[in-house]
Amino acid sequence: MANPNLILLYVEDPAKSTAFYRDLLGREPAVEAPNFASFPLGGGFFLGLWRIAKVEPELARSGSRSEIGIMIGGEGAVAGQYQKWKTAGHRIAQELTTLDFGPTFVILDPDGHRIRVCEPDK
Structure with a gap:
């Protein structure tokens, strides 16, 4: 059985978003790179921040849902x-x-x- 353990958000500026979530969550990212960062949320669950210009396959932008x-x-x-x-x-x-x-x-x-x-x- 597969258990979801990652939420990915596509962001314009990973450094800016990483600073926001570092402050919001009160924790450091497990991974921090120019185009991606991820924060451990507990229980094996992670929040990933991926530079939108580098997402593959390319996204169709359709708004916040x-x-x-x-x-x-x-x-x-x-x-x-x-x-x-x-x-x-x-x-x-x-x-x-x-x-x-x-x-x-x-x-x-x-x-x-x-x-x-x-x-x-x-």
Whole structure:
């Protein structure tokens, strides 16, 4: 059985994106090269950042249709993270709100990829 263990984001400037995710995740990349970087996320799972101009086969650009989700638990944890990242100046795509699944907000990385924070699924 194959288990997915890598999310790849296509980015314009891997160095800029690596700095963003280094700060956001509070960890160092396992690999950092001119056209690619990857961050260990735990449990054998990785986030890869690949320079869009070097992706093979070539991509058809069709807009944002996905998100990276970060689930954090604890009373007020989502609101606390929202305040921290808002204060840090991250671009907010969705202000802190409550949806069917609970409190949530969305920030954008340097390439406009959506990062949603919410409570863990129960």
